[in-house]
Amino acid sequence: METQEITYQPGKVARIQLNRPRYLNAQSWRLRNELDLAFEAAVADANVGAIVLSGMGGNFSAGHDIGTPEDRAYRKEIGHLRTDPKGIYDDLKEINVANTLRWRNVPKPTIGMVEGYCIFGGWMIAAAMDVLFAAQDAMFLPGQTQYFSVPWDIGAKRAKEILFEHRFLSARECFDDGFVNRVFDSQDLEEQTLAYAGRVADNYLQNPMVVETSKRT
Numbered sequence: 001m002e003t004q005e006i007t008y009q010p011g012k013v014a015r016i017q018l019n020r021p022r023y024l025n026a027q028s029w030r031l032r033n034e035l036d037l038a039f040e041a042a043v044a045d046a047n048v049g050a051i052v053l054s055g056m057g058g059n060f061s062a063g064h065d066i067g068t069p070e071d072r073a074y075r076k077e078i079g080h081l082r083t084d085p086k087g088i089y090d091d092l093k094e095i096n097v098a099n100t101l102r103w104r105n106v107p108k109p110t111i112g113m114v115e116g117y118c119i120f121g122g123w124m125i126a127a128a129m130d131v132l133f134a135a136q137d138a139m140f141l142p143g144q145t146q147y148f149s150v151p152w153d154i155g156a157k158r159a160k161e162i163l164f165e166h167r168f169l170s171a172r173e174c175f176d177d178g179f180v181n182r183v184f185d186s187q188d189l190e191e192q193t194l195a196y197a198g199r200v201a202d203n204y205l206q207n208p209m210v211v212e213t214s215k216r217t
Contacts, residue, residue: 001037005034007056011047012048012198013050013201015051016039016052016053016054019056027064032095032099035103049200049202049204050204051110053125054113054190060112060113060114061125064121096146096147103125108212111129114134114140114171115134115138118141120145123141123143127152128147132181133184134183136183140170142159154174155177
C-alpha cells in the first residue's frame, strides 16, 4: 500500500504511524484518508492480530490541518473544497466523524501510543482506539467539536471542568481520569506498548471471536 502521510507496517502487530512531523502530524484530508486505507488493510490481513497507532517525530498529533498548501491542493484534487454551507457540513462530517467512528469500530484490537502533543483532532483519533498508552511527558488537549467523545472518555462533569478552563491535561491526569491506560517513561513507551500489543495479538490470532466479542460488548 503506497502512502504519503502515514506509514503502514503489516505483521502480527500492524503499525500505523502518522508521518507529517514537519506539521507535528497535523491531520490533513490525505492523512485521514490514508488512515482509512491502513485500518482496512489491517482488518483484511488474517495475519494481523492487533493494531498500534502512533505518530512520528516525537508527537502524536497537533490536531487538524487548518490550511497548509498541501492539504488545500489535495482537497481541490478530490473535490472536497466546497464553500456552500451544506457542502462544508457534509465534508466535515465525513472526514472528522464518519471515519473516526469506523476506526472506533474496527473489529481488531487497537492500541494508541501517545507521546508529545495530542491536541483536538489528536484526541479524537486517540479516543477511537481501544487502549491508550502514553509517555509521561505527553500533553493532551480535548475539544468540543466533531467526534465529541470527551464526556464519554472522562465523564461529563470532568469534561465540563476541563473544557471551561481550556487547558492541557498531563498523561498522569489522563490516567487518573481513565482516558489513558498506562503511563511510561518516554524511553520505555514503545517497548512496553509493542509487548502488550504482541500479547493481545496472540490472543486474537488464537481465538478472534473471544477478543472481537469483548470489543463489541
